Amino acid sequence: MEPAKPKLKFSTLLLVAALGVVAATALYQAKNNGLLNKKITPLTNNLQTRTVVSEENAVISVVEKTSESVIAIGISQRVVNPFDPFAIPKTQDSTIGTGFVVSDNGIIVTNKHVVSQSGGTYSVVTKDNQKFEVKKIYRDPILDLAIVQIDAKDLKPLELGDSSQLKVGQTAIAIGNALGRFTNSVTTGVVSGLGRKVVAGNQFGSAQESLDDLIQTDAAINPGNSGGPLLNSAGQVIGVNVATTEGAQNIGFAIPINSVKSIVDEFVTKGSVTRPFLGVRYRFISKDVAILNEVPQGAYVQEVVEAGPADKAGVKAGDIITKINGKAVDGESVISDSIKNSAIGNKMELEVWRDTKTLELGATLEELPSE
Numbered sequence: 001m002e003p004a005k006p007k008l009k010f011s012t013l014l015l016v017a018a019l020g021v022v023a024a025t026a027l028y029q030a031k032n033n034g035l036l037n038k039k040i041t042p043l044t045n046n047l048q049t050r051t052v053v054s055e056e057n058a059v060i061s062v063v064e065k066t067s068e069s070v071i072a073i074g075i076s077q078r079v080v081n082p083f084d085p086f087a088i089p090k091t092q093d094s095t096i097g098t099g100f101v102v103s104d105n106g107i108i109v110t111n112k113h114v115v116s117q118s119g120g121t122y123s124v125v126t127k128d129n130q131k132f133e134v135k136k137i138y139r140d141p142i143l144d145l146a147i148v149q150i151d152a153k154d155l156k157p158l159e160l161g162d163s164s165q166l167k168v169g170q171t172a173i174a175i176g177n178a179l180g181r182f183t184n185s186v187t188t189g190v191v192s193g194l195g196r197k198v199v200a201g202n203q204f205g206s207a208q209e210s211l212d213d214l215i216q217t218d219a220a221i222n223p224g225n226s227g228g229p230l231l232n233s234a235g236q237v238i239g240v241n242v243a244t245t246e247g248a249q250n251i252g253f254a255i256p257i258n259s260v261k262s263i264v265d266e267f268v269t270k271g272s273v274t275r276p277f278l279g280v281r282y283r284f285i286s287k288d289v290a291i292l293n294e295v296p297q298g299a300y301v302q303e304v305v306e307a308g309p310a311d312k313a314g315v316k317a318g319d320i321i322t323k324i325n326g327k328a329v330d331g332e333s334v335i336s337d338s339i340k341n342s343a344i345g346n347k348m349e350l351e352v353w354r355d356t357k358t359l360e361l362g363a364t365l366e367e368l369p370s371e
Contacts, residue, residue, distance in 0.1 A: 059188055062173055062235040067184050068127045069101040069158045070175045070228060073110055073134075073148070075120040098176035098228035099124065099148065100237065102160070103268050106132070106152040109260065110227030111242055112139045115146050124150050127184060138273055140263060141368055142336075143255055144211060144242050146227075147267050158229060160264075161236030163256035166191055166215065174219040174241055174252070176228030189219030189250070191238075197332070198243055198253055212333055214253040215239045221252030230254040276344045277368035279308020280315060284332040296353045298322040298329040313363035315352060322358075323351035339365065 075096055097114030101107070108124060115122055115137055122134040132150035139146045170191050178185040193216035217230060221244045230239035239254030266273050282299040290297040299321040304311045315321075321329055324338045325348055338348065342365055350361045 058171070058233050059173060059186075062231055062233060063175070063186050065235040066100075066158055066229070066231060067175060067186075069156045070127065070184060071099050071101065071108060072125045072177045072183055073097045073099050073108075073114055073227065074123050074125060075117060076123065097224060097226045098241070100227075100229045101155045101157045102264050103157050104153065104155050105268075106150040106155060107264070107268055108148050108150065109240060109264060110146050110148060111240065112144045112146045114227045115139065115148060122148065124148070124152075126155075136271075138267055140273070140275070141277075142275065143259060143263075145240065145255060145260060145263065147264065147273075158231075159236045160257050160261055161232055161234070161238045163215065163238050163258045166194060166238060166256075168193060171233040172215075172217045172219045172238070173231040173233070174217070174221055174225060174228060175231070176221070176225030176241060178220075178222045179224045181224070185222075185225075187220040189217050192216040192218050192251070196253060211242065211253070211255070212336070213256060213259070214242070215256055217252050217254060218250040219252060220250070221254075225252075274344060275368040276339055276342055276346070276365035277305075277309070278335070278339055278348065278363060278365060279305035279310040280321075280335075281305075282321070282335065284329075285320065287330075296320055296322050298353065299335050309348075309363040309366050310350075313350065313361045314359075315350065315361060315363070316354070318354070320353040321350055322353050323349075325349050 073096060096117075097110055099108040099110035099114075102109050115134075116139070122137070124132045124134060126132075130152075132152050134148045134150055136149040137146060138148075168191055172189050172191050174187045174189075175184060177183045178187075196214040196216045197212050198214060215230065215238070217239075219230070221241050223244075225241050226243075228241045229237045230241055232238050237257050239256055240260060241252065241254045243253045244251065263273050280299075280301050281303040282301050285293075285295065285297055285300050287297050301310075301315060301317055301319045301321065304315055304317055321335065323329060324335055327334060327338065329335060342348070344365055344367050346365050348363045348365060350363060352359045352361055
C-alpha cells in the first residue's frame with residue numbers, strides 16, 4: 001500500500017504562482033536593462049586596484065608635470081677617418097647627457113663631465129625636438145656641476161625642493177636620456193641613503209674626482225642620465241643625477257639640490273659664479289688612523305696650489321691642518337664647509353701640525369677660477 005501524499009491547498013498554489021510571476025517579471029526587466037551580463041567584483045579587488053592606481057597616478061602626474069623641462073644635451077664634432085688620408089671630415093652629432101631647466105630665460109643645469117669635451121659645439125634638444133646652440137657654459141671646479149645657457153624664452157623651469165628634508169625610503173623618480181638614445185626615460189625607486197661619498201670618473205677613465213654628501217638611490221641611472229633631475233613625489237627636484245657604480249645594480253647617486261641652489265641663483269642673477277678657495281688638496285685622517293700613525297687627527301695636505309691662498313700663507317704638502325677658524329678638523333667636510341660658508345677676502349686661521357710642531361697660519365680666501 002503506497003503512503004498517502006500530502007495535498008496542497010488552493011491558497012498555497014496561488015501564492016507560488018504569484019511569486020513565479022514576480023520573479024519572471026524581475027528577470028525580464030533585468031535582461032532588458034543589461035544587468036544580467038555584469039559581473040560582481042569582490043570588494044577586496046576594488047581596494048587593491050584603487051591602491052595600485054593611486055601609486056601609479058602619483059608617478060604619472062610627476063612625469064607629465066616635469067618631463068617637458070628635461071632636455072637632451074648633444075655635441076657636434078668634426079670627425080676624420082684616420083685610416084683614409086683622403087677622407088673628407090664629417091660632422092657627427094651625438095647625445096651625451098641630460099639637463100633640466102631652472103629658469104625661463106634658457107638656463108639649464110647638468111653635470112660638468114657632460115660638457116667637459118673640447119673641440120665641439122654643444123646643443124640642447126627639448127622634448128618637442130626644438131634644437132638650440134649653447135651660448136655660455138659655467139663649469140664648477142668643486143662639484144660635478146655645470147650650468148649652460150641658450151637663447152630661448154618661455155621655457156618651463158622645474159621647482160627646486162629641499163634636500164635637507166629627505167628621508168631614507170621616500171619615493172625617488174629619475175628622468176633622463178638613458179644610454180644617450182632613449183630620451184625622457186623614467187625610472188623610479190626610493191632614496192636608499194644620504195651623505196654618501198664616491199669617486200666619480202668619466203666614461204673614458206681619463207678624469208676622476210671625489211664627490212661628498214651625495215644622495216644614494218635605487219632608481220636606475222644609466223650613462224646618458226647624467227645631469228638629469230632626481231624628483232620627489234611632488235615633482236620637486238631633490239638632486240642632480242651624477243653617477244652610478246660600475247659592477248653594481250640598483251645603486252645610483254645624485255648631488256643634493258641644496259648644494260646647487262646658491263650657484264644657480266648667482267648665475268641667474270649675475271650671469272656668472274664666484275667661489276672662494278683655499279688652494280689645497282687633502283685627505284682626512286680619522287682618529288683611529290691618527291693614533292696608529294702617532295699623528296694628530298685632521299686634514300693631511302697632499303697638494304698645495306702654486307700661488308694660491310694656502311701657498312701664500314706658508315702651508316706645505318705633508319702638513320696636517322688640525323683646526324680652521326678655531327674649529328677642530330674632526331670630519332671630512334669641516335674644511336670644505338668652512339670655505340663654502342665664507343666669502344672671498346675672508347681670512348682663515350689655520351692650526352697646522354708639521355714635524356711634531358704646531359704652527360698658526362693665516363690664509364686669505366681668493367676667487368676660484370672656473371674651468
